[in-house]
Amino acid sequence: MAxxxxxxxxxxxxxxxxxxxxxxxxxxxxxxxxITVQQIADRATVNRATFYAHFEDKxxxxxxxIRERFKQELAARMPNASVWSKDHLRLLVTIIFECVAMxxxxxxxxxxxxxxxxxxxxxxxxxxxxxGWMRQPNFPGSPEGxxxxxxxxxxxxxxxxxxxxxxxSERRAEPxxxxxxxxxxxLRTVSAL
Amino acid sequence: MAxxxxxxxxxxxxxxxxxxxxxxxxxxxxxxxxITVQQIADRATVNRATFYAHFEDKxxxxxxxIRERFKQELAARMPNASVWSKDHLRLLVTIIFECVAMxxxxxxxxxxxxxxxxxxxxxxxxxxxxxGWMRQPNFPGSPEGxxxxxxxxxxxxxxxxxxxxxxxSERRAEPxxxxxxxxxxxLRTVSAL
DNA sequence: TGGGTAATGTCGGTTAGGCGACAAAAGTGA
DNA sequence: TCACTTTTGTCGCCTAACCGACATTACCCA
Numbered sequence: 001m002a003x004x005x006x007x008x009x010x011x012x013x014x015x016x017x018x019x020x021x022x023x024x025x026x027x028x029x030x031x032x033x034x035i036t037v038q039q040i041a042d043r044a045t046v047n048r049a050t051f052y053a054h055f056e057d058k059x060x061x062x063x064x065x066i067r068e069r070f071k072q073e074l075a076a077r078m079p080n081a082s083v084w085s086k087d088h089l090r091l092l093v094t095i096i097f098e099c100v101a102m103x104x105x106x107x108x109x110x111x112x113x114x115x116x117x118x119x120x121x122x123x124x125x126x127x128x129x130x131x132g133w134m135r136q137p138n139f140p141g142s143p144e145g146x147x148x149x150x151x152x153x154x155x156x157x158x159x160x161x162x163x164x165x166x167x168x169s170e171r172r173a174e175p176x177x178x179x180x181x182x183x184x185x186x187l188r189t190v191s192a193l
Numbered sequence: 194m195a196x197x198x199x200x201x202x203x204x205x206x207x208x209x210x211x212x213x214x215x216x217x218x219x220x221x222x223x224x225x226x227x228i229t230v231q232q233i234a235d236r237a238t239v240n241r242a243t244f245y246a247h248f249e250d251k252x253x254x255x256x257x258x259i260r261e262r263f264k265q266e267l268a269a270r271m272p273n274a275s276v277w278s279k280d281h282l283r284l285l286v287t288i289i290f291e292c293v294a295m296x297x298x299x300x301x302x303x304x305x306x307x308x309x310x311x312x313x314x315x316x317x318x319x320x321x322x323x324x325g326w327m328r329q330p331n332f333p334g335s336p337e338g339x340x341x342x343x344x345x346x347x348x349x350x351x352x353x354x355x356x357x358x359x360x361x362s363e364r365r366a367e368p369x370x371x372x373x374x375x376x377x378x379x380l381r382t383v384s385a386l
Numbered sequence: 387t388g389g390g391t392a393a394t395g396t397c398g399g400t401t402a403g404g405c406g407a408c409a410a411a412a413g414t415g416a
Numbered sequence: 417t418c419a420c421t422t423t424t425g426t427c428g429c430c431t432a433a434c435c436g437a438c439a440t441t442a443c444c445c446a
Contacts, residue, residue, distance in 0.1 A: 198431095198432080199431080199432085202431075202432070204431085204432055204433075205432075208432085208433080239433080239434090240433060240434050240435070242433080242434075242435075242436095243432080243433055243434075246432080246433080
């Protein structure tokens with residue numbers, strides 16, 4: 001990340017996407033800790049130095065790749081994501097469960113202590129989406145003395161945390177069922193319609 | 194094709210491949226004559242000017258894309274293509290039939306008179322492969338007074354021409370059957386084992 | 387037929403990517 | 417522990433890709 005880079009430049013978009021795809025592809029085959037920057041660059045048909053022009057290290061790329069994949073999944077399965085509804089909330093929770101589970105695949109043995117919470121990118125994205133929903137007029141009112149920002153933060157962490165914990169458990173239930181329960185729980189924090 | 198370009202440069206390889214893939218993808222959807230350079234460049238995430246740095250026009254790209262796809266098909270289905278055998282010849286003929294038929298798909302109404310023989314790229318590749326086979330010791334001898342070069346030329350055109358004509362016919366037989374017959378015919382031009 | 391529109395090629399100036407080399411850090415094994 | 421190897425970041429020079437603009441050519445339909 002030496003010099004500033006113009007994210008609008010088509011070359012930049014393409015390079016970042018190639019790196020993300022290469023990384024995901026490698027994650028399918030092996031463990032995160034075994035993947036080298038050289039491998040990622042090779043598969044992306046990009047020079048290793050170029051990698052460092054876009055990402056701090058492979059952890060940084062992990063963040064970015066997860067966030068991007070989450071966005072894509074969201075765009076594909078929730079076309080009008082900006083509109084609030086209970087069904088949308090449940091679908092959002094389901095998607096998060098699935099995405100977190102996917103990235104935890106073969107990545108469980110806590111890479112270097114801090115890695116486990118790297119998927120926090122998803123939490124940040126979720127918070128932004130929730131904020132958009134909560135600003136809409138038909139959204140139920142927050143509890144007295146609780147700001148929209150706070151509520152979004154609480155919800156996003158609740159969902160993300162549940163997803164993380166669930167993904168680490170051995171025998172896990174279907175994501176849809178757990179998503180339903182989590183959604184019901186969240187809705188109880190706001191005034192009934 | 195303004196300045197000469199280094200084919201070894203990874204950026205060049207990638208760009209050319211992106212353009213070829215974009216082109217094939219567009220060919221799946223519509224007719225050749227309706228495809229614009231701008232469309233190809235857009236789908237390849239490449240600038241239109243960059244297109245012209247690599248190819249004369251879309252006909253040039255067509256040549257290159259066909260040649261490349263043919264090579265790939267060959268590499269995938271005939272691992273040791275450099276070794277001569279009757280079975281290899283029959284397989285080669287079959288692949289040519291399929292490739293020519295594929296590129297003629299939705300391209301029949303002879304685009305601008307000369308387009309029909311643009312697939313000649315395949316003929317050129319075929320000739321090179323045949324030459325390699327004919328130089329091997331276990332290849333049957335050419336007829337008296339006929340050079341290897343000539344034989345390779347005759348064979349390659351025979352195969353390619355048959356494939357072209359066959360691909361234009363309405364009700365066509367299975368490629369395997371016709372390939373068998375063409376192969377048998379070709380083999381009669383050389384002295385029996 | 388003629389005029390508007392779209393596609394085609396081409397040209398300099400700018401920016402990102404490729405490359406080789408380097409030191410530093412991390413991993414490996416005797 | 418200490419060499420040896422691999423991987424990691426970083427730097428400067430060069431090349432290819434991007435961009436906007438332009439003249440040219442093809443196309444369409446009034």
